[in-house]
Amino acid sequence: MITGVGTCILGRPWGSYSRVVFAKTFMSSAVLPQGWDDWGRSSTHREKVVVPADKPFITLSGSKSSTTIIKGSSHSNIFDCCGQIYHNTGCKITGVGTCILGRPWGSYSRVVFAMTFMSSAVLPQGWDDWGRSSTHSTAYYGEYKCYRPGAASSGRVKWSRHLSDEEAKPFLTKDMIGGQAWLRPAPTHFKIPSWITSNTVASIDWSTALLIKVDQSGNGDFKKIQDAIDAVPSNNSNNVFIWIKPGTYIEKVVVPADKPFITLSGSKSSSTIIKGSNHNNIFDYPTLSVLATDFVARYITIQNTYGAGDKAVALRVSADKVAFYGCSIISYQDTILDATRCHYYSSCYIEGATDFICGNTASFFEKCHLHSTSEGTGAITAQRRESPSENTGFTFLGCKITGVGTCILGRPWGSYSRVVFAKTFMSSAVLPQGWDDWGRSSTHSIAYYGEYKCYRPGAASSGRVKWSRHLSDEEAKPFLTKDMIGGQAWLRPAPTHFKIPSWITSNTVGGNK
Structure with missing residues (x-):
């Protein structure tokens, strides 16, 4: 009380x-x-x-x-990180140095400042043409009843406008954006959504799943993987199993954040292949992007075929509680972008050359085969832990490392990068130094690079960099179980019983041919 x-x-x-x-x-x-x-x-x-x-x-x-x-x-x-304002009424402009009011990204750029305080930070010219004098007659740059030093009109470029009352009128109300129709007050009453509940996961019967079939030949519910995912209702609370029949699917696949509890499964990774060739932007162009929690992939190949020369992500995982079983994940640079939260990889084949497992997650790789295709010196990991308080890092347990040329185990994308290899076979592809500091000696005392009971030629400790660690039984203990990713709470077996979703009808395939 x-x-x-x-x-x-x-x-x-x-x-x-x-x-x-x-x-x-x-x-x-x-x-x-x-x-x-x-x-x-x-x-x-x-x-x-x-x-x-x-x-x-x-x-x-x-x-x-x-x-x-x-x-x-x-x-x-630019589309990921910026916003624009085109109309400014009753505003205030200040600055540390000097500034202009605008310049034309588009030839018909239109910006109006009305009744705005302009400090002396605003240059007398007011506007700039970005080196394109052709915009003088097409761009619309206007000012109306602005005030204070920066608003003085005497020095303004001749092709800007000082608006009359009549000219300014369309810009002085929210009618210019149709605001009367859609601007709304803040709510005054609240209730909890039906789809937010702590019992959602606990209430799911993992032994039974809703089955969706994908088959390029047309003998399934859908011909494309993305179409099958799109068919799952938003805010999904069912165990959904999407079975992908053998074939090579040339697709950019996204599992959106509002569709948790989905499994993508083939029968074996060598015959069920998702393939793309996009590159450069690691967040927008992966072959498969997982943004939804409680996602599972089984027995599929996820491949980016772009090759050398640029970042080419095959798999991006930006969600919590995501697992991969028996999958092949193949690219050259940045093969896996393990972006956030907790992930599990079991018996997977992972191939790449440069930083081919990168990101800042708590990820556990068990019995995986890591193969470096770099003909020079490749890097397996680029872990991005950025502070000692972050409970993230990559652990490799019982894995196998091979390579075409030579490789290092990792280098620090983040200053507090943390990677541990335990009981792992290391071929002679692994360089004696083992690790690299990416030219930042300041990370020697704060990055955590550990090895525990690894074996074969590449595991020899005599040539290792002095700032890496050979762990004792006690030091290695936290990294030897799935507890480091809280796996006991969320890893689940494959379903054994299946039923047809109510939203999949006999006409579905016909509508997706």
Whole structure:
């Protein structure tokens, strides 16, 4: 029971990972509506956030912008990391140095500033043509009743406009974006969605699955793997087993975040192949991208055939509780982008040349064959752990390493990179030094590169870099079981019973030919 003379909050964090739970507790009106306080510590979420096109009517809200921060450091692909504003009314412009109001990315660029405070940071010219004088007559750059030093009109480029009341009128209300029809107030009442429940996973019968068949010949429910995935309802809560009949499927396959509990399975990896050849952007162009939790792949080949010369991801995993059994995953550079959370690989063949297992996950590789195809010196891992507090790292247990040329076991993509090889066969392809610091000697004392009871020529310890570790039984213990990825809680056997989903009809194939 909580009562009070005045008002109170439930708590604030003395430690960064403060944890407090109130259950079935009477709370009088003394408890403030906000409930909690962050003690002036901002919550910074380091994420690349995408609100997909098929998920309208979503609100993201913090308590105040100074304490709720979404932060990223992406670059290169402009569509992944930037936004634009084209109309500015009643705004304020300040700056450390100087700036212009805009320049034309498109020939008919249109920007209007109205009733805006402009500090002296705004250069007198106001605008720039980006070296394209042809835009002077086509771009529309306007100002209306702006004020303070940066708004002085005397120095403005001649091809910008100072708008009259009539000219400015269309830009002064939300009608220019049809705002009256869709802008909405914040909600005042809340309820928990039916599809958010702690019992969802516990309630699934893993022995029985909804069966969807993919067959290029047309004798299944779908001819394409992506079509089968797309047919699974959003916010799926069923165990779905997509059986892919033998064939080579030239597809870019994505398992979206709102479709958990899906299995993709062939009969054997040598005959069921998903193949792509995209390259460069490691997040957008993998052959298979897994964004949904509780995903499983069995007995399929996932291949990127682009070859040498650029990043060419075969498999991207950006989801929690994902497992691969008996799969072949093949490319040249960045074969597997193990981006986030916990993953398991069992009896898989993984082939590449440069950093062919990379990312920042807690991943457990058991009885896998790692084959380096680099004719020079390849690198098997590039693990990206970036702080000592991150519970991430790659563990290889009972694996096998072979190669065409020579290779190292890993190099630090992140300063606190953590990789352990245990009871692993290492052929002479593994260089005596074992590891490389990627030219950053500062990582010697903070990266964690360990080996435990590995064997054959490539495992000889005499030539290893001094900053790698040969682990004792006690030091190796945390890395020798699936507990390091919490596997006991989420790894599951293959289903033994199948039924047809209600949303798969006899006409499905006919509609997908």
